[in-house]
Amino acid sequence: MAREGLPDHPRLHRQVRPGPAGHGRPGAPQQEEERRLNPIPAEPTGGLVERLTAALPQTQCTRCGYPDCQTYAEAIAEGRAEINQCPPGGAEGVRRLAALTGRPALPLSPEHGLEAPRQLAVIDEDWCIGCTLCIKACPADCIVGAPKQMHLIVAAQCTGCELCIPACPVDCISLVNASGEATGWSAWSAPQADEALQRYRFRQQRIERDKRENDARLQAKAEAKLADLPAASQITDPALLDRKRAMIEAALARARAKRGEA
Known part of the structure; x- marks a missing residue:
């Protein structure tokens, strides 16, 4: 069941895909992939993970290919992921991760999404059926409502992760531009x-x-x-x-x- 005449909205969301521990180029042998990524820093991994996590925007959008921002930070620290897989952080986010890891600042990976203005999710109250699926999908707990009652997204708490959109069975959630032309960390604080x-x-x-x-x-x-x-x-x-x-x-x-x- 979908809304007739609903305009198409860009869906930048990239769901987590199960796969091997390495998230590099498809088919690359594990040893070659580890050599391609820079060596793991000599400092304890735990301290680096904390700083990498703090450098990420915390949208928990999973577009990087990992379940949340900290898991992505752990993969970077362990040499299992590139530093250019976070679209919400954009080019500035890549530069921050590069400074922490000593790796070169690569262009943002198009496979994981594009840098774009920050989006806010909005629920069309005329179409909401109160299924609560979006509430369960929201990593920021910013959707309020009850079963068979209209739901509401608290705009000030929405990170624009887009995880509620594929969860909605009636396609009643749309995205609106929340940052004008600002993108990446310029659209987030x-x-x-x-x-x-x-x-x-x-x-x-x-x-x-x-x-x-x-x-x-x-x-x-x-x-x-x-x-x-x-x-x-x-x-x-x-x-x-x-x-x-x-x-x-x-x-x-x-x-x-x-x-x-x-």
Whole structure:
């Protein structure tokens, strides 16, 4: 279901593609690729990763081919990625990464996107069906709404990552120019990047917390059922009850092992 007459919008988003650890030229042997990239700096990789992460715009757009900005920074620090794979940072972003790594400032990789003015996502309220898929896709948690209710994008918090666009099943999200002719870091600021990173990390922590709490609820429910299985089950055959008890115990053991519990 798509809007009729909806004008085409440039989709610069590049989704993460699974592949080998190296993200260089297709088909290049791993050793040749590592030689092509500059050697890893002698300093501890962790410190370099922190500085590289701070030099990225924190849109978490995945156009670089990695799940988020820090993962891309880690790949650069380990010699697995080029420094020209971040379209939101543009040419200035490449220069910043070059200064940190000692590598030459390459032109922005067209495979990963083009440097362009910063975009803001806008939801057409007449077409929003309240599916919440865009809310789940937003790395900055800047979309508010509830199931079957119209959603709203908080413009001041939108990074222009475009991840909400492919998530929308009715194509009700469009992009508007938010920076005029300014592109790259000229269209974005360090305070905005810091806020975006904080929101992204808070979102990741919330997702992990929600998962832990849900797992704990399911475990408590299973343990309560196991404590008095005959009363909690409609099964009366003792052999079938024993089989069900063994299945529940095995499931609980797997859950504990996954969490690293004894």
